[in-house]
Amino acid sequence: MMNSFVTEDISKVGLSERVDAKLKRLQEEKHFTDMRDAYRVGIALAIACGIRPPEIIPPKVNRYNISQIDEDKSIETAISLLMDTEGVPPYRWAERLAEWGVERLSQESEKGQIDFLKLLTEAKENAKDI
Numbered sequence: 001m002m003n004s005f006v007t008e009d010i011s012k013v014g015l016s017e018r019v020d021a022k023l024k025r026l027q028e029e030k031h032f033t034d035m036r037d038a039y040r041v042g043i044a045l046a047i048a049c050g051i052r053p054p055e056i057i058p059p060k061v062n063r064y065n066i067s068q069i070d071e072d073k074s075i076e077t078a079i080s081l082l083m084d085t086e087g088v089p090p091y092r093w094a095e096r097l098a099e100w101g102v103e104r105l106s107q108e109s110e111k112g113q114i115d116f117l118k119l120l121t122e123a124k125e126n127a128k129d130i
C-alpha cells in the first residue's frame with residue numbers, strides 16, 4: 001500500500017475555486033491593489049493566529065508561481081522557522097495558510113473596510129492560547 005503523504009513541494013500556489021473568487025473580490029473592491037498582496041497578507045494573518053490549516057478542498061486554482069509571491073524566500077523561511085508543518089513542504093503549507101487567511105480577510109471585508117487593527121488584536125489574543 002502506498003503512503004498518500006506528499007513530501008515534494010510545489011512550484012505554483014493557489015486556492016480553492018471558492019476562496020479564489022473571494023481573493024478576486026478583495027481586489028475588485030479595492031481592499032488590495034494586487035491580489036498577490038492579499039494572498040501574502042492572508043498567509044501572514046494565518047501565521048500570526050497560529051492556524052493549523054487543513055488541506056484545501058478541490059477544485060483548486062493554481063494562481064502564482066512561487067517567484068511571484070515569495071521573491072526573497074521570506075514566506076518559506078517564516079513557515080520553516082515558526083511552524084510545525086508536520087512534514088508538509090513550506091509552499092504546500094503556505095497555500096493552506098492563504099486559504100484560511102483570504103477567507104478571514106473576505107469575512108472582514110463584508111463589513112465594509114477591513115479593520116486590520118482588529119485582525120491583529122485577534123491574532124495576538126489567539127497567540128496567547130497557543
